Amino acid sequence: MKQAIHFGAGNIGRGFIGELLVQSGYEVTFVDVNEELVETINAKKAYNIQIVGDEPQTIHVEHVKAINSNTNLEDLLAAIVHADIVTTAIGPNILKFIAPNIAKGLERRVKENTTPLNIIACENMVGGSTVLKNFVYEHLSGEAKPLVDKYIGFPDAAVDRIVPLQHNEEPLLVQVEPYCEWDVNRTQAKGEVPEIKGLTWVDNLQAYIERKLFTVNTGHASIAYLAYQKGIKDIYSAMQDPEIVAFVRKVWGETGSMLIEKYGFDPAAHQKYIETTEKRFANPHLSDEVTRVARGPKRKLGAKDRLVSPATQLIAQGKTPAALAKVIAAALHFDYEGDKEAVEVQAYVKEHGYEEALTHFTGIEKGSKLYDLVEAELKAYEK
Missing domain, CATH: 1.10.1040.10 (N-(1-d-carboxylethyl)-l-norvaline Dehydrogenase; domain 2)
Structure with missing residues (x-):
């Protein structure tokens, strides 16, 4: 299966980006620092999404696992080397904290795997991927930067799906609205852009x-x-x-x-x-x-x-x-x-x-x- 890494195993990660990636044929590895959440995902290897509205439905999401980036850094770096896509939904203020580990993974990747890779920050902000890119570049060696420039894209995105504040007895259950929008800037992407359900590649983001x-x-x-x-x-x-x-x-x-x-x-x-x-x-x-x-x-x-x-x-x-x-x-x-x-x-x-x-x-x-x-x-x- 194609491999996706998604930073942030919270409700938006599971109930929006993770779901669309799985529906598009990816195995998704969620990266988080919440040990309880990571353990639950790894134990169940699946979760449910409830679409709430006029026509409610439940979607069963499989092919998921998780890594705690604080305790299993080596697993994360290896995953970055082999990933087909990387996404985030962690909140604008947290991007700087994941940048050092992404940089370490990219240092290794550009030596071992020159397949183009796109890293998409799916945050409620303008230019999230560019912001993440700038943080990542602060941690890259001079030797790696030109290779990352060549092979790694950071296309900016606009995302929209309401995931309300919720308290569910089932620990991984997420309730979301039927509507979702995910637009990504084609001009900033590297290599052939992947076809992902619900993702629209646009030229004027x-x-x-x-x-x-x-x-x-x-x-x-x-x-x-x-x-x-x-x-x-x-x-x-x-x-x-x-x-x-x-x-x-x-x-x-x-x-x-x-x-x-x-x-x-x-x-x-x-x-x-x-x-x-x-x-x-x-x-x-x-x-x-x-x-x-x-x-x-x-x-x-x-x-x-x-x-x-x-x-x-x-x-x-x-x-x-x-x-x-x-x-x-x-x-x-x-x-x-x-x-x-x-x-x-x-x-x-x-x-x-x-x-x-x-x-x-x-x-x-x-x-x-x-x-x-x-x-x-x-x-x-x-x-």
């Missing part, structure tokens, strides 16, 4: 990254920040609130207008993508806590992230992002004490006020059109 980020992530955050202000606890309940649904449709109208003008997406096809996204959020089986979706306001208010970036681009197109301005103001008011970033933002607000916090966390210049729009929304909170 940025368009697909922004479509997902500014529809799914922007929409999810908008619902969460508005729902939090109304005291609604979960996303499914928020999607039963006509005011919130009408509002998020306005947000999607704004981001959709920007994306269609920028990338030439077909308007009817994009409207269908929006409708699919709305249906996903209204799936009662996937409901997530509002505070979990809203968490990390400091990051989400960043100039290149899901709220400020589309708003800035709309203004550059001569449009008015009124709905997005309202979400930015709501995000600055997210004061959930169980979230570290929310506490940090509120501490800054308390000391400096909302207007200074607006420029500090978003990079929006005082006196700009977007600043004025958000400032007006912030003032509405004072009434």
Whole structure:
């Protein structure tokens, strides 16, 4: 069988990437540092996925094993030498920690096996594989770098599947939604690109990254920040609130207008993508806590992230992002004490006020059109 290595044996690894690789004829070796999880995978050599929605189904996933990279490094390095594909789903902040071991494996591989290999970071971030590549290169010898350049690709990816927070009695069971999207940049790949079920090789990945980020992530955050202000606890309940649904449709109208003008997406096809996204959020089986979706306001208010970036681009197109301005103001008011970033933002607000916090966390210049729009929304909170 073809061999795949997947870093991260958590719910997204098992319930999304691992499943698609197995369905495409790969034996998947999960790499993780959770010894209990590794032992369970090796004991059962299989797990179940429940697709939750209108037509629920259970998928039995076989041909899986696992390696603890802390205790069985030699096994991991040998696996990298012979792998046909390497993927990750571990979280953007963990990429730097797996880079040294990947570098060790590649040092050995380029001496023993010059078959091209692609390493795809399937993370909820832009340019994840490139970020991982840069971390890996910090640990490569001068001798190995040109060979890694020649034979190892790090194609960036955009991934999308909701895997809700869950507590299952069956230890390896994962519940996921029916929808999934996995787009990978063909231009950064090495060798013949593999055909993998559910994976689309694209030439303009940025368009697909922004479509997902500014529809799914922007929409999810908008619902969460508005729902939090109304005291609604979960996303499914928020999607039963006509005011919130009408509002998020306005947000999607704004981001959709920007994306269609920028990338030439077909308007009817994009409207269908929006409708699919709305249906996903209204799936009662996937409901997530509002505070979990809203968490990390400091990051989400960043100039290149899901709220400020589309708003800035709309203004550059001569449009008015009124709905997005309202979400930015709501995000600055997210004061959930169980979230570290929310506490940090509120501490800054308390000391400096909302207007200074607006420029500090978003990079929006005082006196700009977007600043004025958000400032007006912030003032509405004072009434």
